[in-house]
Amino acid sequence: MSTTLLIHDTGKVRTLTFNRPEKKNAFTRPMYEAATEALRQAEVDPAIHVVVLTGAGDVFTAGNDIGDFVKNPATGEDAPPLLFLRALVNQSKPVVASVDGPAVGIGTTMLLHCDYVVASDRARFSMPFINLGLCPEGASSLLLPRYAGMALASELLLFGEPFDAATALRAGLINRVVPAAQLAEVVAERAQALAAKPLEALRVSKSLLREPLRAEVNATLRREGIEFSKRLYSDEARETLTAFFTRKK
Template sequence: MSTTLQTHDAGKIRTLTFNRPEKKNAFTQEMYEAATEALRTAEVDPAIHVVVLTGAGAAFTAGNDIGDFVRNPATGEHAPPLLFLKALVDQSKPVVAAVDGVAVGIGTTLLLHCDYVVASDRARFSMPFINLGLCPEGASSLLLPRQAGMALASELLLFGEPFDAATALRAGLINRVVPAAQLTEVVAERAQALAAKPVEALRVSKSLLREPLRAEVNAALRKEGIEFVKRLHSDEARETLMAFLNRKK
């Protein structure tokens, strides 16, 4: 069992908690693998009707742990981050996210595949791929322009700068902003409301919402994945990633 991902089932709800608060819940390969497995088992468990994603402490996730990422670079479509995203895309049950503190990189793009997202008023988002010599992932190059409009999507992806919860709301990344003290309560209420719905009607409704874009989303995941791996092994990305690690040290 992974200690960096906590899985808790209560009633019809499975809560996955990214659990590296000392690292702002930055993802390691182990965390990706544990999260993928938890999503896959939730998918086939008839007792689970809703999945909740959250982070321990005052952060959602700082994205990839760069040190771990450099030591274990993605090499293809079976890389743990891509398998995690695919498991999230394939999840037929509603996924609710509670975002507090930072949501960096994949911590922001994964929200595009959630069905209801609540953020605290102190949440801060960013997709800094370009600053690391990389490119968009998580089908964000497809979905973000559709949800945010091309102008805002270009601004967020090409500059890679942090943005606040109000901008995330305007971009269609989240559904609601609440005071940090109310985040847990609001997310629990919304998750319970979904869990109380007729389960098959809930599944079919999500499928009808998501299915028209599924082929395009899967194609974007594959295309972005190919380009991401190319970028990751480029001199430009190696230099920026090493510079980032040296600054951290």
């Protein structure tokens, strides 16, 4: 059992908590592997009707742990971030996300594959791929223009600047913004409300909503992964990552 991913069941709701608060819940390879396995287990467990994703403390996730990411480059079809995203995309049960504080990189793009997202009024989102010499991931190049419109999607992906919960709501990334003090209560109530619905009806309804785009989503994940791998070994990416570590030191 990974200590960096906590698993807690409340009735028919399984909560997965990203648990590296000292590193702003940044993802390492073992965290991705644990989260992927937890999603797969929830998928086949008949006692679980809803999955909740959240972060420990007042942070959702800072995205990839850059140090771990450089040591273990996420390339190929079996890259841990890609396997995690595919497990999320293929989850037939509703996935609810509870977002407090920063949601960076994959911390934002994973929300495109969740079914109900509640953010606190202090949540901050960012897809800074371009600032690292990289490119969009998580099928964001496909889904964000559909949800947000091309103008806003282009702004968020091409500038790579942080944005607030009100902008995330306008972009269709989240469903609701609540005061931080009410976040846990609202998420628990919404998750339990979903869990009380007939499970097969939930699955069929989610499939009808998601299935028309599933092939495109998987194809886009593949294309983005190929381009992401190329960018990762580019001179631009090496320069920006070197600058990042220099500033950190």
